[in-house]
Amino acid sequence: MTISQPSPSATLPAQLPQTGRTRHSRLREQGGLERAELEAILDAGFVCHLGVVVDGHPMVVPTVYGRDDTHLYLHGSVASRSMAADPDAEICVTVTHVDGLILARSVFEHGVNYRSAMIYGVPHKVTDPERKLRGLRLLTEHATPGQWDYARRPSRKELAATTLLALSLEEASVKTSVGPPDDGEGPDAALGVWAGNLPLTASWGTPVPDPALAPDIGVPPHIAERGGTRQG
DSSP: OOOOOOOTTOOOOSBOOOOTTTSOOSOGGGEEOBHHHHHHHHHTOSEEEEEEEETTEEEEEEEEEEEOSSEEEEEEETTOTGGGSOTTOOEEEEEEEEEEEEEOSSGGGOEEEEEEEEEEEOOEEOOSHHHHHHHHHHHHHHHSTTHHHHSOOOOHHHHHTEEEEEEESSEEEEEEEOSSOSOTTSGGGGGOOOOEEEEOOEEOOOOOOOTTSOTTOOOOHHHHTTTTOEEO
């Protein structure tokens, strides 16, 4: 199988394609069909779970990611087993944000408010030096905007020790759950039990300097300004 390198000029349709793997068979009302919904979920986080099969056994690995309009980029050591899987094998990448708990009147009706995405496809290793640097920049800037131009960039030796995978965003599935419990008009409403949502939010704290840092080196603005802001 020949996998082409990602093209920065490529475009994907605004609607997510419905395939046997991405078509929602249950809770269809929670499914999203707009590519913009997928992009919003990806942009709200920076950690994904990479599902691969290694030596005949499933492996799910948490890792950071970045993206452009057409591809998701994942990186790791060249010695990583998850990065050295069968080059023609399909993988699945998931991203999930938990927005709160749905606390109903009965345990059976409890649930979670969430945003999630699943991306399927055959990734390929980015070997072109310029595209590899571009992918690593996207990944770095996705997690910490401004850091690529602030910190030292990868050396040739470091690039050689790094594997960068590109996974097309063409085939993906999106689901979200929002709102209160749905048993307010059922028989359990007479129980007199509190029901509602318990929201969950995450925010960045105050930057903590490395103990080995010289005292005259202050926190750069692109990091300092994130303190106290919401993540996700």
